[in-house]
Amino acid sequence: MRPRDVVARRHSPERAGLRPSARAAARALTVVALAAALVGALPILPAGAQEPAEPWVGRPLAEAMEDLLDRGLRLVYSSDLIRPEMRVLVEPTASAMQVRLEQLLEPHGLTVQVGPAGHLLVVRRARPPLEVRLVSPRPGDVTVGEVEVEAMVLGEEPVDRLEVLVDDETRAELSSPPWRTTLLLSGDATEWRIAALAHGRWGGVDRATVTTRNVVFRDQVQVALREVYVTVADRGDWAGELEPEHFRVIDGGVEIRPSSLDRVRVPLIAAVLIDTSQSMQGRALEAAVAGAETFLQELSAGDEAMVMLFSDRVRAMTPFARGRRRLPADFEGTTADGGTALNDHLYAALRLLDTGRGWPVVVLLSDGADVLSALTMEEVRWKIASSDAAIYWLRIGSRERSQRQRVSSAWRDAAGNQLELEELEQAVRESGGSVIDLAGSREVAGAFETVVEELREQYVLSYAPPPVAGADSSAAAREASPLSPGPVTVRSTLPHLRLRSLASGLLDRASWDR
């Protein structure tokens, strides 16, 4: 290699005496360096040598090069390779200077070669092949409902991120091993193209694709195990690891000990609804907006979310977007006014969630006093019943307080409004979510965190189903079989552990004879 724009200079004691910051200032047109002293292959930092007081991470890489140069390393590099914007990414730990140099260069895809006269030349690392392979599923596998996708990455290039795509649409993004995720596959397609796309830290990209088969719902493929997905809403006093023996599955009236328990991470698609009606006046609204932001900050890269501020109309709404982010600045200045049309906006949120992918979740922050909606809660419950969404209602004020407030409007009398409140509570429970009562605005942030924690406590229990008489005896019998064999109950043998189905729809799908 013959580096371009290489300038050689002699090491000077004056320069060696410069502090790193001063050297940086003096180095307007960097490139290079060639040390005059020490013709040794592996100079070692002398014991007690002055180490930089500050860590090197974050400083210009060129500054680190000069430091090594000043310490006597015979080094040649070009401004093509050591660019001014490059920073030290990993703190060097080695005492051998060449190894230290390699540690500095490695994250940038660079390395050193010994050149003429024993000079160390900084060169681009011969890019190793980045290769990704799909371990699961295999080509031709039947994939429906919850599908675990696992990839294996080969080659020396570190992986920056790995995307999992279904039919060319990114469904999950992983940033560290294990390269494994669970996807929800549903739809009418006859096959899926599942791909893993690895992005290397040095710019390399590799993709592996398999084509799998979808299952027509009427088909029943007998497998040994069934799965049931649960979230652990409250661990009670249990601080240890959860094991399969801590659970019992009751399927078809038979109590079964699960054969395995695995943590899962189903990407979320969340709608955060914040009531901004007049009844939310005061610090409650401010705390609610801050809580929503906390929620967004807690999301993972594969999660999607939107935030809607509503009263008797939509006051402001963000689009669905993936990953962590901040709320638009104008959300903070929202004032509480207008009436409450909770039912209408809860339905709208559920409807909007239909268009996304992932485990749908609604987080609703409201005192629940709906007096203006056009839709009744009974109508909204129809939607909830057909949706997989879990609804979490962060209720400002307690149930008792809500019941004491006898609110009437031209649209519904006090008794009618009370009934709507009770139906909302019932609907939340049926959805698999929960009502979290907040005594005041101080509890809002903690409630959002509780929801996020609960959403992350996802598990899949695998168990051998009880034998079903005649289930596989004839095509006619298969036609007559329901998709879901019936309700499945999961119990814990640990006291105070509170479980919830991950989502009613998922539970149904998990119960299919696949």
Added chain:
Amino acid sequence: MAASGSAQDPPRSREAYLGALDLLARGEVEAAVASLLDLDARSAEIPAGAAAAPPRVIRRIGRRRPQALVPVALLHQRVFLAYDQPGAGGLASAAARQAEAVAQAYVHAGGDRELGAALLTSLAGHWHSRSQELMAVPLYRRALALEPDQPAALLGLAVVEEKRGALRTAASLLESVTDLAPLDREVRLRLALVRSRTGRAEQALTALGDLAGRGGGDWIEALAHQERARLLASTGRLDRALVAARAGAAALPCDPVLPVLSSYYSERTGAATAGLAKALTACAAERRVSPRLLYNQQPQRLLELLQARLEEAERQRLPALAAALGLDGRVE
């Protein structure tokens, strides 16, 4: 005279009050209101309502020129409206009591009963707009005692009864208003909605269809579309409900409810739907009061008409107030 039980008017308060009336008589209405508010503010040590009309002043104005009390009653209503901040409840109540007392004094002094009823109805409407139905109802009733055919008072009572769930009483009152104001769209809308909830769905559908078809581009048309769709759905005609909701959403793109209903009925009927997010946020930046909230509040249009009529009556009677105050602006 409420809030002033003394037969003797305190001199300082009387002078300040007469100064405010001087301004009013000259047509400087806002300055007169500001003067009374200032009087209240400077008299913090005196119980709420320091700007209480000194009773002797009111009595003498009533004796000289009863008509002159109409602008005075409206002046106190304006003071009441000016106290719209939380924490000003005591001062607002005192101002409202003054407005009521002056209106009653006007009638007792031989003033026009119909105009007296209008003054009381207007005051009731202001209480109603603050969701203070308990304060509004006695005033509506006192107005109807003076003038049984006062349409805004009948409508105000009907709205309160509807909110209380007394739908048959509300329907009866609304039918009376319809006889008095047959072309009023708000009255027709409210009657249709009350009928829809009292088992007269077909009658209601006809009225709502008519209101929706006539346009107007306002909250009445929006509610006509919404409620027609809901009524069709509740009677099992989901396909027609969807058509009605879609027609409404197309006619009124800023309505916050019609896209939701349209989406819901689409889903129930298996029809395609799209653009819900866009429709919901289309007019989010505009701070409009939603039609359903407006309906839940006090009667709108008849009270507006009544207010306009009272302001005209006020203008006509300012010379009478000037005369009652005398050349030097003083009654005494």
